[in-house]
Amino acid sequence: GSGLPTAENTHQIAQRFDRSASVVYVDNDPVVLAHGRALLATNDATHILDANIFEPDQVLNHDLVTTHLDFDEPIAVLLLSVMHHHLDTAECARIVRRYADALPADSYLALSHLIDPETPGLTPVAKGLEQVALNSKMGSGTFRTRAEIETLTALDGYDMLPPGPGEAPAVVACDRWWPDGPVEPLTPTQECFAGVVLRKR
Known part of the structure; x- marks a missing residue:
């Protein structure tokens, strides 16, 4: 999913540093597509593709992608809070x-995922979040362990x-991805969402 609309959308952050x-x-x-198209109507450098993120060939071969992304230059792929729905x-x-x-x-791949921190205090929280996902309109969701996320993102190159x-490089709670650490102690829910960033050699 695109995450649109929200505050500080991906394109706003990227284009703040590089307008092109x-x-x-x-x-x-x-509904997201309608909101996204309205939001992006005046932004020629940002596009929204009607496709299933779980069908990578459909996405990668689509005209919107091949026309507007230059695969001779570094690209960032953000798989944020989507893979736990598969x-x-x-x-x-x-x-x-x-x-x-x-x-x-020199490209980057970032992934965030609902995890079970495997502690007595946090495993019940992860199970509760899994139920929230299962009962959402997407109707699917599962937590994985930190070790499973490490295996999922153990990519050659x-x-x-x-x-x-x-x-040290690690799969950590998303809110620990700050240069100086999180501003406040993490909530149990925040501890159950982990992220990892990979760079291609």
């Missing part, structure tokens, strides 16, 4: 690998990046 940056969102929710772990790995294989050198200066 081209962004393609992918979503297949009719219940087949082996198929998830295939999908992530297909996107990763398509990217040129990619290096995992550290979440901050002086830290």
Whole structure:
């Protein structure tokens, strides 16, 4: 999903640093598509594609992608809070690998996912969040362990990046991805969403 509309959308952040940056969102929710197209009507460098993110060949071969993204230059693929809606772990790995294989050198792939931190205090929270996802309009959702996310993102030719200066590369809670660490202690819910960023050599 594209995450549109929200505050500080991806294209707004990217184009703040480089006004020529081209962004393609992918979503297949009719309401999101309508809002997205209205939001992006005056932005020639940003587009929204009506497609299923779990069908990477459909996405990668679409005219919007091949026309507006230059695969001779580094690209960032953001798979944020989407892969936990796919219940087949082996198929998830295939999908992530297909996107990763398509990217040129010096590209980035970021993934965030609902996880079970595997502690007595947080496992029940993860199970509760899983039920929220199952009862959402998407009707699917599953947590995976940190080890499973590491396996999912163990991609040939990619290096995992550290979440901050002086830290080791790792899958960590998304809210720990700050240069100086999170501003406040994390809530149990925040501890159950982990992220990883990979860079292609």
